[in-house]
Each structure stands twice: as C-alpha cells, then as structure tokens.
Amino acid sequence: MGKVRYRLMDTIKGLACMAVVLLHFGFPDPLGLIIRPLCSFAVPYFFFVSGFFCTDSSNRLIRSNTWRKIRHILRLVVIAALVYAVFCVIWNQMLDPDWNIVEYTASLLTKDKIAKFFLTNDPFVYSHLWFLGALLYCYLTVLLFDKKKISPWIIIVAVLLWIGFIAFGELKYILPIPSSIPLFDTGNRAYLFNCYLFRALPFFLFGMLAKLNVEKIKKIFSKIPLVYFYVVIISGIGIALWERTHIGVVQFYMGTYLVLGSLCVLSVTRPQMGNPLLEFIGQKLSLYVYIFHIMIGRFIDLAANKIRVPGENGTRILIKTGVYRYSRPFLILAGCFLVTFIIYKAVEVYKRRKIYKLYN
Template sequence: MKKTRNSTLNALKGIACFSVIMLHCAFPGMVGKIIYGIARFAVPMFFAISGYYVYSCNSKDVIQRLPKKIEHIVLLFLETELIYSLWHCIQYSIQVGTIQGAKEWILSLLSTRNVLYFIVFQRTVIGDVSWFLVALIWCYIVTFAIAKKDIWTKTFPLIPILLLLNVFLGELAPFMGIKTEWYWCSNFWLLGFPCYALGYYIKINEEKMTRILTESTIITIIIISVLLNLIERVLTNASQLFVSNIPFMIVCFVYCIKFPTIFQNNKLVKAVSIIGEKCSFGVYILHPIIRDIFRMLAKYFGIAGQPIWNWILPILVFASSVCVNLLWCAGKEKIEFRKVNDNLKEMEKL
C-alpha cells in the first residue's frame, strides 16, 4: 500500500525554510522585527519533526534504525563543513586578496576553546547553522540509550523544564540586563533535545491530541500565540526562543497531522509543499553562503544598505536557495535514473 504524503506538513516545512532565512537575513524595521519573533518556531519544528518520525511502538525497531540515521547525519555534517570550509577560503581570498594559510587556519579551528564549545554547545567555527546537525546527532545517540532502557515516559518531564530554562536565558535574562550568548540557548541541551522529545511525545499521544485540539481550538491558540509573540518581541527585544513559539509550534504540528491533505489541491500550497519536501534541508544549509554572496555583490555595486535592497535581499536569498536545491535534486534524480536504466540493460544482457 502506497503511503500518503503529508502535504500539509511539507507546506509547513516550506514556511519554516523561509522562517530560518528570516532569522539570518530579516526584513528591515518593525515588520522584520515582528516576523523574526514568529519565525523562531522553525528550528524547534525541525527538531520535533525528527523526533516524531523516529518513534516506533517497538523499541527494537527504533534501536535498529538509529545507527543508519546517525551515520546519515554525520555524513551530512561532514559534507556541510566541507562546503563551508571551501566558501570560507573563497570569501577570504576575495575580501583580502590572498588565501589564508591552511595550516594556521586548521590550528585555529582546533584550539582548546573551539573544541570545548563544540562539545558543550555544538558550536562550530565554520558555518553558523551546522550546530543543528551536531545537536540532531546527539538526539539520536540519546534516543538509542533511552529506547534501550525504555525510559521515555521518565524523560518527558524534562521537556518543559529545559524549554523554560531556554526561555529564561534567551528572553528573560536579557530583559533583566543579564548578558547571554546565542549558543547558550541554541544547542542540544535546551533546544534540540526538548523539541525532539516533544515530537516523540506528540507521536505517542497523536490520537488523543488530534481529538482534543479541534480546528477552532488550534486556530484560536495560533492567534493568541502570534499576539503574545508580538508583545514579547516588542517589549523584550530578545532574539532567541519565545514562550509563544512553543504552543504555536505544537498546534501547527498537530494541525498538519490532523489534516494531512487538506490543502493538496491548492496550487500555491502545493508549490510550498514541494519546497518543504525537497528543499528544506538544502535551504537551511546553503542560505548563509547565498546570503553572503548577495551581500558582497551589493557592496560591490554600491547598493548595500539601501532601504529597497534590505527588503529584496531575504526574498532573493530564499528564491536562489530553492532554485539551487531544485536543480541539485533534479540532477541527482537524473543520475539515479541513468544508474537504474544501466542496471536494467546489464540484466537484459545476462
């Protein structure tokens, strides 16, 4: 039996792609500030989706699947770091006129401070978004241990504690005049694992949550969450996870589970769904490089800082990131088709 795709969830992933760009390349002024606040739901959502799909009622199935998932993400992380490293060299050579010495650069990456920050906070020197992959690897490793001991129910109480600690450090502490760093909140401990475990929890309680959260209730919570987010963003001026992002993310996720095909005939939503399905990871990884390229071009042509350019830049970054990923996917599919075709021809000869 062919499995039906959740086009609504894929569309939400497409929206989350654009939201991630809003976190690193926002619109100017109050509009950008407001969108930024709402957009903070995106990264927690990607963690929750990972937790949701790793779940199985049989712990042995989870344990068997995890090694391949860990291997897959590790390879993606290494590929991502290689891409960022190459871009680092190219960008440095363009800006300075020479390529930085490889030996000195590698030694600087392997400093005690950088290694310690990588282990504790999953902070990487190359690329400001690849911490997500490291945190996801840790999520899978911890899941392996939890599934083996079958102690998920004992782990779930940690979710609100860790998320509230995240909100305290990211939102309340700066409001109280306490200086905090972004990587104190954006790491495995306070964002990756609790949101990942939340996705796991939603999967276990899927039937109950989809029954209790009616369509009208979900819409009401979304509206209240957005209004609360506006208040939080304007009053606190914080730039990490907001209290309102958590219920917003949960009910949006449940809505997608409850109505997996509700918008599948809408052409616009279908296009966003394709972006979410095929490009979500690629956009997340490549958009910082594409953003930097456009910023360098804008500086070269003397339009950097122009009001109209600040509005156009996020749209250009998103559109270009999607196009690059669609072309990449099309190329991969073409290569795979040729391989299958060649294999069939070889079989015919036999």
C-alpha cells in the same frame, strides 16, 4: 492500515525553511523587528518532526531508521564542512588578497571554540550548521532508550529540559541563575541554552511523544474548528511581538510556543491539509536550503555590491539602496530555491544511476 502521509507537516517544513532564511537575511528595521520573532518557531519545529518519525505507533523506537538517519546526517556534516571550507577560502581571498589560510585556521582552532564545538555544537565557521550536530546528538541520545519499549518517563525529561531552555533563555534576565559557564581561561563563555539538551532534545522528545499518542491527540483536537487554532496562532504572534518590544532579543519567545504548539497539533491532526508547492519545498528542499542558504545569500550580497544604480546624487551601490534592502530576502529565497532544486535533481540523477548499476 495504510501509511499516513503527513502533507501538512511537509508544508510547514517549507514555511520553516523560509523562516530560517528570513532570520538570517531579513528585512531592515523596523519591519525586521516584527518579522524575526515570527520566524522563531522554525528550528524547534524541525526537531519536532525528526522526533515524530523516530518512533512507530506501537511504542517502539525504529532503531534501523535511526541508524540510517545518523549515517545520513554524518554524510551531510562532512559535505557541509567541505563545502563551507572551500567557500571560506574563496570568500576570504576575494575580500583580502593578503589573507593567510594558516593564520586563519589557527584563529579557529582555539580551546574555547573546540569546547563549544562539542558542548553547544557551534561549528568553527558559520554557526547555523549547529543544527546538524544537535540533531545527530538527539538521535544518538534516543538510542540509549530501551530496545523494546520507549519509557513513559521521557515526558518528564522533555518537560524538565523545556523548562530549562526557557529558564536559561528568555527568563535569564529575571531568574537568579547562571546562564553560561566559563571556557578555560579565555574569558569566553558557553551559554547553557545553546546546549542541545535544552534547545534541541526537548522538542525532539515532544515529537516522539506526539507519535506515540497520535490517536489520543486526534481524539482531543480533531473536532476543534480550525478557526480556534488560527486565533491561538495570531495571539501567539501578538504576544511574541510584545515580548520583543518589552524584553529584548532572545532566542525564543513565550508567545512563539503558542504558534509552535498549534502548528505541531495541526500537523498531527490534519495531515492531509497542505499546499503542493510548500509541501515539495518542505519534503525535498528544506534541508538543503537550511545548509546552503548562508553561502547563497553571501554571493547575492556580493553581486549586489558590484552593481551601481543611478540616484539623486549620482550613482549608488545597489546593496545600500532601500530597494535592495527590502527586496533582498525575496532575492535570496529565490536563489536558495533555484540552487537547492538543482542540487536535489543532481542527487536524484545520482541515485537513479546508482540503482541502475546495482541491478544491471
């Protein structure tokens, strides 16, 4: 059998990276209150896809591929850390000429922040990079599995960890359980639902299980008309919006699980569906967008803060106008795609030159 090309999976990854940008640079309220719950599926879906391609159909862990992924992520961690370190210096110097790098570094290297770096993968600056640390932990965890066969008990582990994520996340207001642990004598706490065991590993394991049972999943769901999946997705969106209104802000909503589950099943059972543009974004640009979108968004905001536009009472700073606040997500998305496309092309040129030198 030829290798299956999961085009829909890449298409949804393209949507997911856009959703991440909208989570961090979204529309102002009340529109933002509606959009943000719809974007919560994004990061768990990335973990699902990573787990899906961690195994083969013969119930074996692709260990060589896993080690390659670990090395790739470590390179990305180093590159992202260096890029954002330089960005922090430039950014803080622009905002405050009297800024002191020694004092700033000392304020970051505290006991509680070091503990969070290892416990919940929170970087010292720009917390969105926790994704890379959590993904690295996931790959290292699955290397502990048996070398010959993947144990059937991982479904039990995945479900239990998923229940823990729900309990420590959305149900923390209801259940009489502690949702955080104290960090030394600092008064700060680490939230348990931020640990990779709960917000990353269960979705990664679900991806592995989907790959191991791909034929069973296709047999069950491939005959279900697409309209039923769309109904479930729309229902999940409605439930998530209701939860946002009545429960408040949490990392993940129960309704979003319906959206996430439907997208996961669709991407496995209808692999040839997809959109060419979103597929390219998901396959080639999504990881770059995730890593660099905060930096790109900050620079766009800084540029908007320097522009003055005419108004009823004289001139106003562009960033404070309603026009900018509602167009801002689209501008930042466009900037992310432009910058990451340039990065992608530069990496491709570097790879081609490296291969050329190797064989000549």
